[in-house]
Amino acid sequence: MNIFVSTKETQGHRKNDFCFVPDNEPVLFGFACDCESVDGKCGCKRSLVGVYCHTATTTFKIVNTPMSKRDYVERMIQSSRDAGWPIDKNKELYSVVYEDIQEILSIAEFFNDGDILERRGRKIQTRQRRS
Ligand SMILES: [Zn+2]
Numbered sequence: 437m438n439i440f441v442s443t444k445e446t447q448g449h450r451k452n453d454f455c456f457v458p459d460n461e462p463v464l465f466g467f468a469c470d471c472e473s474v475d476g477k478c479g480c481k482r483s484l485v486g487v488y489c490h491t492a493t494t495t496f497k498i499v500n501t502p503m504s505k506r507d508y509v510e511r512m513i514q515s516s517r518d519a520g521w522p523i524d525k526n527k528e529l530y531s532v533v534y535e536d537i538q539e540i541l542s543i544a545e546f547f548n549d550g551d552i553l554e555r556r557g558r559k560i561q562t563r564q565r566r567s
Contacts, residue, residue, distance in 0.1 A: 437500070437501055437502075437503065437504075437505055437508065437541070437544075438498050438499070438500055438501075438541075438544035438545055438547060438549065439462055439498070439499055439501050439503075439508060439540075439541070439544055440462065440463050440464075440484060440496045440497070440498065440499075440540060440544055440553070441459075441460045441461060441462050441463060441496060441497060441498075441499045442455065442457035442458065442459055442460065442461045442462075442463050442484075442486055442493045442495070442496050443455075443459055443460075443493075443495055443496055443497040443552060444459060444495065445495060445497065445552050445565065446495050446552050446554075446563045446564075446565060447494075447495050449563060450482075450494065450554075452475055452479070452482070452494070453494045453495065454479060454483070454492070454493065454494055455493040455494065455495055456486075456489070456491035456492060456493060457485075457486035457489055457491055457492065457493040458486070458489065460499070461486040461487065461488055461489060462486070462487045462488075462508075462511075462512070463484035463485060463486055463487065463493060463496050464484060464485055464487055464512060464515075464536060464537065464540055465484060465485070465536050465539075465540060466480060466483070466484070466485035466492060467480075468480040468481050469481075474556050474557050479492060479494065480492070481555070481556075481557050482494050482554065482555050482556060482557075483555060484496055484555060487511070487512055487515035488515060488518075490515075490519050494554060494555070495552065495553075495554060495563070496552075496553055496554075496555075497550060497551060497552050497553060498544060498547045498548060498549055498550060498551045498553065499549065499550075500549040505541065508537075508541070509534070509537050509538075512533075512537045513530075513533060513534070513537070516533045521533065543560050547560075547562065552564075552565060
């Protein structure tokens with residue numbers, strides 16, 4: 437199964453790159469501001485969020501993991517609890533989080549192990565490594 441993890445590879449290809457997530461930490465969509473543009477100051481529409489550190493990165497890559505989908509989903513849901521989201525008290529919030537996890541897994545299937553990626557709004561695309 438393919439998942440997204442943080443990487444510092446290709447950081448600096450865009451002037452507004454940043455990476456506050458340790459390498460190889462799984463990343464997910466965070467909650468994005470409504471009025472933010474992709475290259476806006478906040479950065480929430482061009483980054484994914486580390487599931488343990490809860491900070492963001494504009495660069496991430498595909499890793500093929502032997503982890504089961506069920507274990508992965510449970511870990512991701514736990515990370516939302518750890519971040520303080522009241523997902524067990526709020527069914528709607530729980531399903532938003534759950535669907536985001538499913539979405540990110542289905543997007544990850546379109547890429548190959550080791551691909552370096554970036555986010556542009558709701559779009560995830562590959563970056564070229566510079567030699
Ligand atoms: Zn934002």
